[in-house]
Amino acid sequence: MVGDSATVASGPREDVGAPVALSVQGLQKIYTSDNGDVEAVRDLTFELRQGELVCLVGPSGCGKTTLLRCIAGLLTPTAGTVTLDGAVVSGPPKKMAVVFQEYGRSLFAWMTVRQNVELPLKNAGMPKGERKQAVSEALHAVGLEHAESSYPWQLSGGMQQRVAIARAVAYKPEVLLMDEPFAAVDAQTRADLEDLIRRVWKELGVTVLFITHDIDESVYLGERVLILSNSPTVIQEDLTIDLPADRDQLTTRSMPRFTELRTHVYAEIQKAKRGKGGDAA
């Protein structure tokens, strides 16, 4: 049967010998308020090895943003730990960069593209010459050299998101977190940005955790897809995406294997929505 669990391999890739970059162990997050407690995340455990590109999908409201905030050190977990290169995350780690969905709000309107990309490097105390070089490389990587003197409001949504990506990669983070970064752009731009992420990931060797609502996007981009259960969230499945490493929108998406994998993820999310997947972890 297409999409049957027998046709897909679960679990972290066995061929990856790289050290663990990011480790999430027994993560739980309970929001407390006067109206009662909400257990958003119940028990999440997974690892990303250095240089992996892993996508995380789950039903709406399953706790993706909560998880991301805990990983980014912006929220304190109720239980469990997040470690980056073996060090426990207790605040925003220097070795991590985050790209959010709302590119419009994440860029400074009064700064040029170059200044926006340069700012975190300046704050980190990088010397001027090195900074200039890093910004130029990052703008080149996202194809925006020509727009370095423009202001964000002079750019399209897709270009603004490329600036946000350039800013994150210029910083040379060990781990790049992306929280539904393409949700607000049109379908064609989204496809271009997906290819950009695969290219930048391959060229820079950065470890990427990419959170998305979009099942096809998760299969197209990821080397692994972590499927989350409904809230309170656990990992329902850790799925290996055994598509060829060289991907392109037309060839990859028309492969029978792509269809099998996306059908499988779709079925798992439907199961999660009905609350039937949570025990599978």
Ligand SMILES: Nc1ncnc2c1ncn2[C@@H]1O[C@H](COP(=O)(O)OP(=O)(O)OP(=O)(O)O)[C@@H](O)[C@H]1O
């Ligand atoms: N500050 C908060 N206080 C109380 N409950 C919260 C808070 N933030 C989130 N929640 C609850 O935690 C659960 C997970 O929310 P979260 O925003 O992490 O999910 P999500 O998967 O990112 O959602 P979406 O798919 O809509 O982007 C939801 O039930 C939500 O209502």
